Amino acid sequence: MQADLPRRLAAEALGTAFLLAVVVGSGIMGESLAGGNTAIALLGNTLATGAILAVLILIFGPLSGAHFNPAVTLAFxxxxxxxxxxxxxxxxxxxLGGLAGVLIAHAMFAEPLIQASLKVRTGPAQWLAEFVATFGLLAAIFGCLRFRAAAVPYAVGLYITAGYWFTASTSFANPAVTIARSFTDTFSGIRPLDAPAFIVVQLVGAITATLVFGWLLAPQALPAEAVEQAAE
Known part of the structure; x- marks a missing residue:
């Protein structure tokens, strides 16, 4: 049973704040230690993000469902x-939690608190990547909830870990993350100008996944012959 609404909202705010603190903080740390090697910086960013997602869902899932993502909330x-x-x-x-997480990451690394990203992330390939990333994220959630609910934290963490590397956009898959990351001019940032298109395709991906998996995972009625045999 989930908590009452104030506790659910607190869980969503805290979880999203922690998520963004890790996404942005690990990006800063990875870039500072990688010596200019972007692949190594991205690997550090990837591992931290996938790991924290599993942890946060385990902590906050019983309280709020651990959405941390307007696309997931829209789907439900x-x-x-x-x-x-x-x-x-x-x-x-x-x-609000996402923005707070970015500010916390900036403070931890002695960065200017208020920033606007200059990192360009735009174009049809990036938009398609965000559609795929969000569709796949909802597929992981819906599939696990249908057949193995206890696996959701690990499936989500692993999917985003993979998504960092198989999508051209590094798998934002989350409008709250997208908005928050537009306020950091660090490794994980995205230009505010580029954020709206990401958000649109993320929401379209979430809606499409909801429709597709609503059909795909729907319980099927037994054929009439099977019903008759079961009744005998």
């Missing part, structure tokens, strides 16, 4: 598993 709302007002509250605290 479309499935009729969240009220619209609750979903809006989730999104609001996810956005």
């Amino acid at each position: 709302t479309l499935r009729g598993e969240m009220e619209k007002r609750t979903a809006l509250a989730y999104v609001a605290v996810q956005l």
